[in-house]
Amino acid sequence: MAISHSHDHGAANTPCSPQDTEAFLQEAEALVVRQGQRMTKIRRKVLRLLLDSDGPAKAYDLLANLDGEGAAKPPTIYRALDFLQDTGLVHKIESLNAYVACGHTSHSHSAVFLICDTCKGAEELHATATSASLKAETHAAGFHMTRAVVEVRGICRNCAA
Ligand SMILES: [Zn+2]
Ligand SMILES: [Zn+2]
Ligand SMILES: [Zn+2]
Structure with a gap:
């Protein structure tokens, strides 16, 4: 399936990354592989939860929604979140102590x-x-x-x- 990347780069509310969860996960996996890393089950699950979240999500909300996936202990979540931040797929908003999936994975940015x-x-x-x-x-x-x-x-x- 071809994903259109045309978008207006001027508007604050126009993310460059796919809005569709499956499409986003596909791009995320490709990005992780390009970086010589692996998209493990837990990393993918945490990213999916962030994509499905209505707003910034706290680590304990993610933990509560993992449904016993893997050994879902807090350190596991934090390791997955650290990894996703390092790859640029997820950002942490310190003032809310919460995480969001990146809207602009296709280009380097702060x-x-x-x-x-x-x-x-x-x-x-x-x-x-x-x-x-x-x-x-x-x-x-x-x-x-x-x-x-x-x-x-x-x-x-x-x-x-
Ligand atoms: Zn408002
Ligand atoms: Zn971003
Ligand atoms: Zn962008």
Whole structure:
């Protein structure tokens, strides 16, 4: 099945990654393999739960929904989440202590989240200019950046309406 990648890169609410769970998982697996890694059962399951979640999910919510998959103990979940973050498939939003599936896996980026103080929703912004300047400025400071998540607080367009 061909997946269209055409999208408007200007809008905050237009993720580049497939919106369909199965399509996303397929792309995720290909990305993991390209990185010489393996998409294990637990990693896939955690990613699926994040994709199916309505908003940012906490680790213990994921744990509760694993249905006894593997040895579902907290360290297992955290290891899977760490792996998914390292591959760029998942981001952690520190201020919510929660995780979300990445909306922009097809291109390298720093994650910029618009977090609504009213509904607690978090939307990943397609922020290529911010990513580029963050990279340039951290590099100029002699700092080697491995990952960055920018958390912008405010009121989303639905709650403002
Ligand atoms: Zn992302
Ligand atoms: Zn994008
Ligand atoms: Zn809102």
